[in-house]
Amino acid sequence: MKSTQILGGVLLVLGCLGGTSGAAEIKLGAAEALTGNASQYGAPIRKGLELAVSEINGSGGIHGAKLALIFEDEQGKKEEAINVFKKLIFQDRVLLLFGPTLSNSAQASDPVAQAAKVVVFGTSNTADGITSIGNYVFRNSVTEADILPVTLKIAGQKTGFKKVAVLYGNDDIFTKSGYDNFRKALQELRVPVTTTETFAKGDVDFKPQLTKIKASNADAIVLSALVAEGAPIMAQARQLGITLPFIGGNGMNSPRVFELAKDYSDNLWVGSPWSVENPASENKRFIAAYQKSHGALPDQFAAQAYDAMYIAAQALKRIKFTGKLEADRSAVRDALPVVQWSGATGAFKFRQITGRDGKPAGYDAVQTAIVMSTKDNRYVIQK
Amino acid sequence: MLAQQFVNAISLGGVYALFALGFTLVFGVLNVLNLAHGAVFMLGAYAALQGVVLFRLPVLAAIVLAMVVTALAGWALDRMIFAPLRARQAPHLAPMIATIGVAITLTSVVEGLFGAENLRFPIQMLPSEAFSLGGAQITSLELKIIFLAFALMALLLWGLKKTRIGCALRPLAESPKAAALLGVNVEGLFSATSIVAALLGGMAGVLIALYSNAVFPHMGQPMLHKGIAVVILGGMGDIRGALLGGFFLGFAEVFSVAYVGSTMRDAVAFGLLFAVLLLRPEGLFGKAEQRRA
Numbered sequence: 001m002k003s004t005q006i007l008g009g010v011l012l013v014l015g016c017l018g019g020t021s022g023a024a025e026i027k028l029g030a031a032e033a034l035t036g037n038a039s040q041y042g043a044p045i046r047k048g049l050e051l052a053v054s055e056i057n058g059s060g061g062i063h064g065a066k067l068a069l070i071f072e073d074e075q076g077k078k079e080e081a082i083n084v085f086k087k088l089i090f091q092d093r094v095l096l097l098f099g100p101t102l103s104n105s106a107q108a109s110d111p112v113a114q115a116a117k118v119v120v121f122g123t124s125n126t127a128d129g130i131t132s133i134g135n136y137v138f139r140n141s142v143t144e145a146d147i148l149p150v151t152l153k154i155a156g157q158k159t160g161f162k163k164v165a166v167l168y169g170n171d172d173i174f175t176k177s178g179y180d181n182f183r184k185a186l187q188e189l190r191v192p193v194t195t196t197e198t199f200a201k202g203d204v205d206f207k208p209q210l211t212k213i214k215a216s217n218a219d220a221i222v223l224s225a226l227v228a229e230g231a232p233i234m235a236q237a238r239q240l241g242i243t244l245p246f247i248g249g250n251g252m253n254s255p256r257v258f259e260l261a262k263d264y265s266d267n268l269w270v271g272s273p274w275s276v277e278n279p280a281s282e283n284k285r286f287i288a289a290y291q292k293s294h295g296a297l298p299d300q301f302a303a304q305a306y307d308a309m310y311i312a313a314q315a316l317k318r319i320k321f322t323g324k325l326e327a328d329r330s331a332v333r334d335a336l337p338v339v340q341w342s343g344a345t346g347a348f349k350f351r352q353i354t355g356r357d358g359k360p361a362g363y364d365a366v367q368t369a370i371v372m373s374t375k376d377n378r379y380v381i382q383k
Numbered sequence: 384m385l386a387q388q389f390v391n392a393i394s395l396g397g398v399y400a401l402f403a404l405g406f407t408l409v410f411g412v413l414n415v416l417n418l419a420h421g422a423v424f425m426l427g428a429y430a431a432l433q434g435v436v437l438f439r440l441p442v443l444a445a446i447v448l449a450m451v452v453t454a455l456a457g458w459a460l461d462r463m464i465f466a467p468l469r470a471r472q473a474p475h476l477a478p479m480i481a482t483i484g485v486a487i488t489l490t491s492v493v494e495g496l497f498g499a500e501n502l503r504f505p506i507q508m509l510p511s512e513a514f515s516l517g518g519a520q521i522t523s524l525e526l527k528i529i530f531l532a533f534a535l536m537a538l539l540l541w542g543l544k545k546t547r548i549g550c551a552l553r554p555l556a557e558s559p560k561a562a563a564l565l566g567v568n569v570e571g572l573f574s575a576t577s578i579v580a581a582l583l584g585g586m587a588g589v590l591i592a593l594y595s596n597a598v599f600p601h602m603g604q605p606m607l608h609k610g611i612a613v614v615i616l617g618g619m620g621d622i623r624g625a626l627l628g629g630f631f632l633g634f635a636e637v638f639s640v641a642y643v644g645s646t647m648r649d650a651v652a653f654g655l656l657f658a659v660l661l662l663r664p665e666g667l668f669g670k671a672e673q674r675r676a
Contacts, residue, residue: 037601040500170646197645202605204595207391208640208648215384228501232597235503240387241513241520260503260596 029088031099038076048305081109103127131362151271161219178224231260396633397532405583411620421603427585457581618666
């Protein structure tokens with residue numbers, strides 16, 4: 001009698017332990033560039049994801065289960081991205097993974113996730129062709145193909161440029177694809193290009209190109225660059241006495257422009273779904289929470305990562321966990337496309353795209369662009 | 384545009400030459416291909432930047448701080464890496480491989496301390512009045528960069544020709560053993576050379592940081608590649624060669640952007656370099672029996 005009671009008690013305890021450990025944690029992975037050059041984008045992404053996880057866990061998690069986020073450093077390199085994708089998928093057995101930081105790496109590593117049938121959720125990949133890899137590839141970063149035509153159109157209306165010079169980084173898939181989209185949009189708007197100049201990643205001297213642009217008598221400079229090169233480009237242009245407006249891509253939408261090109265940063269036009277100046281309540285709450293936990297202003301990379309985690313959480317709330325990893329992973333894939341969310345970057349939903357083979361492939365973001373220009377080291381919303 | 388590109392090329396070429404001088408000096412005297420020279424270049428830029436940002440020094444004092452830091456780095460490099468390897472008569476490649484390790488370590492430490500992102504000098508600290516000179520826009524900062532680059536080069540050339548240390552370097556470059564027999568303090572001179580080389584590299588780093596508004600941990604890497612090209616072009620270990628090679632590369636890069644196209648910047652610059660080497664495999668100034676340094 002007594003021994004059966006004890007046995008029952010032990011079983012009960014074991015049962016509880018088993019039950020709680022099954023529901024207590026949902027393992028998610030994030031492969032981001034935490035060291036190396038690209039860590040200037042990977043670091044805010046990490047902070048955005050962590051902030052969202054702590055908020056979600058703080059308000060009860062996913063039906064009581066806590067999110068556990070495992071970070072791996074992909075160093076902004078293709079090979080590393082493939083390695084850490086494999087580790088997260090096969091060794092850590094995560095349910096879904098975020099990343100990688102650069103479009104360059106995503107081209108290489110996302111096929112690994114697709115083949116393993118695990119959802120990969122890019123928060124910062126904006127180059128063309130990422131989501132055509134397959135139907136497990138999602139992103140909430142709005143592609144430049146959607147943003148740049150709007151930016152050009154509005155900047156054109158407000159500054160009245162007739163012809164432009166183009167400057168872009170030609171050895172990076174992100175800035176190169178930004179250039180392709182700019183070129184397409186300029187053709188559609190019938191804006192003549194006076195000269196097209198390039199630079200390479202890690203270049204520090206842009207004066208020869210800028211001197212040439214100055215001599216070409218353009219009304220504006222279209223710039224496809226990341227902040228690391230874009231900010232010195234602006235500073236050097238102003239030092240050469242070039243006061244033309246710059247029209248930038250996603251990479252130039254960061255408050256870091258004001259640190260790196262301080263006092264030389266006026267008259268830069270960018271479009272993005274996120275703006276530090278956007279007064280929507282979700283955005284204000286995000287900025288306040290981010291400043292509180294990290295002591296600095298967030299940038300677009302942090303905002304998109306933060307929203308991505310909430311979007312994923314909405315999908316997780318919809319599924320019934322079976323405890324079988326494969327089944328749960330495909331349940332996540334099926335639940336994610338229908339999620340709609342309103343976060344720091346505004347109203348959001350997914351749109352399935354068609355792959356290169358004509359079959360339905362991965363999912364891109366549908367969001368409205370905010371066009372801003374810079375004045376006195378601030379962004380001013382123009383539309 | 385021509386005048387402006389000329390100014391661009393002079394400033395850029397000056398920095399390349401300064402960088403290459405230190406590089407070629409170590410090769411000529413210590414017979415080491417110092418692949419940490421790019422990292423020392425980066426260290427100079429960070430030292431000056433932190434001097435301005437952290438210690439609120441005026442720019443000139445920050446430059447002095449950068450000189451002290453890079454000189455220390457050059458001294459440590461010789462004492463901790465080159466000297467022990469010399470003492471053990473390590474094979475030719477060992478010190479070169481060791482400097483790769485030094486470069487990775489320095490870059491990682493700086494990245495860990497100050498982050499991977501681009502930094503820049505606070506703008507209000509820099510002189511920014513611009514002059515118009517024959518159609519070219521030239522800032523007083525650029526003038527100072529050009530002046531400083533030339534002054535340092537002149538100082539080095541004078542030092543090598545006229546001072547006792549400079550005179551002692553020549554037999555040393557020829558044969559350390561013979562120099563020791565002649566009563567030259569060989570170890571001391573090796574250290575001095577490493578210090579001077581690091582100083583020149585560090586100064587190039589400070590100047591490029593001021594010139595381009597960009598300081599980041601990996602900034603030494605592209606510079607190192609260009610430095611190697613310049614030094615090979617000028618003739619390994621040759622001082623005049625490094626000087627001319629630096630300006631050659633600066634002009635080649637700038638004018639290939641101006642007249643060929645920026646996509647071809649490196650292709651034209653390095654293509655020209657290749658062509659020169661085809662005609663003169665030993666470099667502009669290299670001779671088979673030429674004495675180094």
